[in-house]
Amino acid sequence: MTRKIVSSGNVSGNYGNARCDLRATLGSLEIPSAILTASGCAAAGRELDNYFDITQIGGIVTKSIMLAPRSGRATPRMAETPSGMLNSIGLQGPGVESFIENDLVWLRQRGARTIVSIAGGTAEEFGKVAAKLRIAGGFDAIEVNISCPNVEDRGQVFACRPDSAAQVVQTVRRNSDSKIPIFAKLSPDVTDIVDIARSVSQAGATGVSVINTLLGMVINTTTMRPALAGVTGGVSGPAIRPVAVRCVWQIRSALPDLPIIGMGGIRSGHDALEFILAGANAISVGTSIFNDPSAPMRIQTELQQELASRGFTSLAQAVSYAHREADIASMEEAPSSAAEDSETEWDFISE
């Protein structure tokens, strides 16, 4: 049985008594709410629409689509982890042509704002997917999932090297309508995520989506074998949230004007607020959807209340608020006991 949540307000920002404008501007993409779904966690939005009106959130980010149909990786491909999950679904999907005919047409008719996530095994494949989408039209932006193995480079993940990440973005940019915003989805499994963000930005990305899952592994102690058939998988959920917030913070510190979509373990409006304060202009909700399909709508309402209760009249006012000078100064003047407690952290931050 499905239950549909009816919004207690509207995306222009009136939820109960809490008034706050949730609009987000991501380069040329303007959305009436900064709350999106995360790729791979809401398919193309059809099932979620049974739980809430998907036109009332900022938009749907679709499961990454490739050129040809794919069946994904062998099962088992899900395992539980403390405060999260491990998955090795792989890029299962119907291929871009079927996606355009079925999902994209449905999303357009439904009136949902749509960010199409694309993937590929070579830069050329990314380009071909983008070219087919350009012909089809009817979507608002592209998210480029560069966390896939490059079949032309010993399976090295594109997102792990600034040059291969940039090459994919350049190819997608060349094959897309020049007005279409492009977001590069970055992997946290790198030494310096700022390097990758800078590189994709110079290659023509409008902004970045951070973060994709972290590479992880679980051993089944009954079979005494890896829990996943694919051995390793991606860790998601609340366990990765501090890593994600750190990535958003570092990119925002280095690239003050780059649009950022933040994600990783967001379960509540309070969690979403952390990302906004760290520098995200919008956020995506992923794993939470699996145990609460109405999570994006609930989080939207909660974020509105979190912002309003802190005196913000718009989400834009809160973006990067944690970076403000006064806070750093007051933390440096912290009482000595607090300073001692956080000695290691300060050593790291001041590097």
Ligand SMILES: Cc1cc2nc3c(=O)[nH]c(=O)nc-3n(C[C@H](O)[C@H](O)[C@H](O)COP(=O)(O)O)c2cc1C
């Ligand atoms: C089951 C599953 C499938 C996913 N599929 C994709 C995908 O197709 N493309 C992509 O860019 N990210 C994919 N992701 C990553 C999410 O979009 C998101 O970046 C990550 O899970 C962190 O957010 P979360 O903790 O809120 O889930 C997937 C995550 C999960 C859990």
